[in-house]
Amino acid sequence: METYEILRDLAIIILAAKFMGLVAKKCKIPSVVGEIVAGLIIGPCLPGLINLIIPGVIPSNFLSGLVQPSDFINWMAEIGVILIMFSAGLETNLKELKKSGLQALVIACFGVAVPLVFGAILYMCFHGFAAPGTEEFFCAAFIGSIMTATSVSITVESLRELGHLQGRVGQTILSAAIIDDVIGIIVLTFVLGMKDPSSNPGMVIVKTVLFLLVSFVGGIVCYKVFKKVDARYPHTRRIPIIGLGICFILSYIAERYFGIADITGAYLAGIILCNVRDASYIDRKVSINSYMIFAPVFFVGIGLKTDFSSMDTSMLLFSVLFVVVALAGKIIGCSGISKCLGFNMPDSLKIGIGMMTRGEVALIITSKGLNLGIIDASYFTAVILLIIVSSVVVPILLKAVYSKYPDGAYPEKKSEKAAS
């Protein structure tokens, strides 16, 4: 690959991603969906699809599309994911999380557990029952873990629009969604730890615990040192650069020495630094790197790798059921436990609906699975469908429930009493 060709690829990717992202926003769907579609259009997917419908209409040298997946794009995409997860970690508000306490934690746990189990069962319905410990069981667990992470941004946007973000339901959803990211990452870490067929669950637990321990101790040291540097040189260039260095190192250590996904390391690095004074400064600088070049490459890269040629009726059916199960899992898990925790029926429903949205993290987990050879690219279809459907459906449902049962319209006393 000539050096100047990467410039061509990059130009096409960032411009197409921005354009399709804006189009998606106009259509009220998340811009990441637009960016993935951009990848489908500029990559081998679109010409392949046209050729499938009208064979021979595309000359053979146009079949590979404008941009092809390459090592370079894979590497840039990997950096993109790392930056996104680092940013997510940096934006975590640990104080807020502590305050919201046990209630949100319990809701988050059920919001992770139910879709995880549902997802695994769905996979087994298609591929037959798998005994714990087998490779098939691991795949099933992986499909389940894709369903776990809530993407709260669309819910936040909708609640803010409706004026209910600061209410008790809104705050509960927000906290639970953040905690469910953390739990989701732990689940993923554990599931990916089992990717090595020779490793036993005990070993995975040991490795995971060891890594968390090392990160905790290392994290405290990093935090203390960083805080001093930050206090002495606030708002200087060295601050985000050192932060980014820590993120890259922790990601590398996680994957290289503990067999844990690098994205877990990046997320943890963000959490380690989320309480330093310049956390939002680091986040801003990292985000600019992310949205200008790396993140578009990641999302477009998903589109480039998506391959509909292996799509059949069974896979299509699976995708539709995947969406239904993922949405139902969150509703059943979160609404159910909320009701048990003393929320009234409409509020429980609101919480369940608010937790249904999925986004970047689901894609990141899927992409990780693809890179590790756990699943093939056709599963992206199901995940993309889930993101689109959830982000279209949730705002509509939230609005409907809120207009039928505004906050306080339902016998609030009972719920308040129970919740206090």
Next chain:
Amino acid sequence: METYEILRDLAIIILAAKFMGLVAKKCKIPSVVGEIVAGLIIGPCLPGLINLIIPGVIPSNFLSGLVQPSDFINWMAEIGVILIMFSAGLETNLKELKKSGLQALVIACFGVAVPLVFGAILYMCFHGFAAPGTEEFFCAAFIGSIMTATSVSITVESLRELGHLQGRVGQTILSAAIIDDVIGIIVLTFVLGMKDPSSNPGMVIVKTVLFLLVSFVGGIVCYKVFKKVDARYPHTRRIPIIGLGICFILSYIAERYFGIADITGAYLAGIILCNVRDASYIDRKVSINSYMIFAPVFFVGIGLKTDFSSMDTSMLLFSVLFVVVALAGKIIGCSGISKCLGFNMPDSLKIGIGMMTRGEVALIITSKGLNLGIIDASYFTAVILLIIVSSVVVPILLKAVYSKYPDGAYPEKKSEKAAS
């Protein structure tokens, strides 16, 4: 190369670059020198050197250093150079340039021509006379063109410190340095155009003119369209992204279709957009991408590729003479013509000294030559030496001349009369 290994390389590179850059700044030398030294330390150069001095002291599996040059680093470095040149273009002040007019232009021309000729002659002194049109002649011209570009940042810093930046001499140096970048790029374009041994100078001129014509017409169209988008969506993310897209495309077109260096395309893209309202906004966003990741990779990459093992007495002598000739070339060219243009003797000297500094652009040109196989990595030594010496010497000399001959202390009337 495993994906997670790029994270390790990146972490080491950005942290080492920042650290050594800060050390360099403390020592009052440009931070890019520190970043290059970081590359020497973390790359194969340092262990190789130690091994050369005390054979066998370094175990063979440590001989390659912490970080090795790789495709990935090359690609990231290339993007780094493109971003630096785009940024330089964006920071060009066309109005200021027009105002300073003919005088600065003439000084710049001589500041390019004299070192170019001197450099070529120096090369021929070592490799024998080369007739125009031969490959050797082309190498000689290339060595000359490395000497052409002034790096004004150190001079600006020194003049600002001395309180003379806004004076006539300061403004003349500033304008001449900017113009000499443009002329330097044109010279480089022309010299690199001759890299193909089958191409004749006529063809190179036609290609260069054609490219400038295409860029001019395309540039006007881009500028008009961009201005409209910018007016409608000021300070939105799409502005820097579209700008960057244009930069990548023009760089690609330059190299792919006209055989012109991609850095020329990037610089031109910057000049095309330097007058839009959000130019400084684009520049800020691009700079953040540049200084966080890409630019350090470029400068450290130079250190990684530097190889002292091919260094011999002849090369060492060449390096020392290279520095002397490069500094003398600017003094003779710029001071000489300034005197002819009516500046008094001390002012002419100040201008000549101010134009002696070299920096990033010299490195970028050298690195281009290395990638194209025109020169080998040992020439980096000469260029790095030139940057270090010039940036140490110029502030000292400027201060000395200014304290001996403060502005106006010399018969100013004569020079004012002549200059008006």
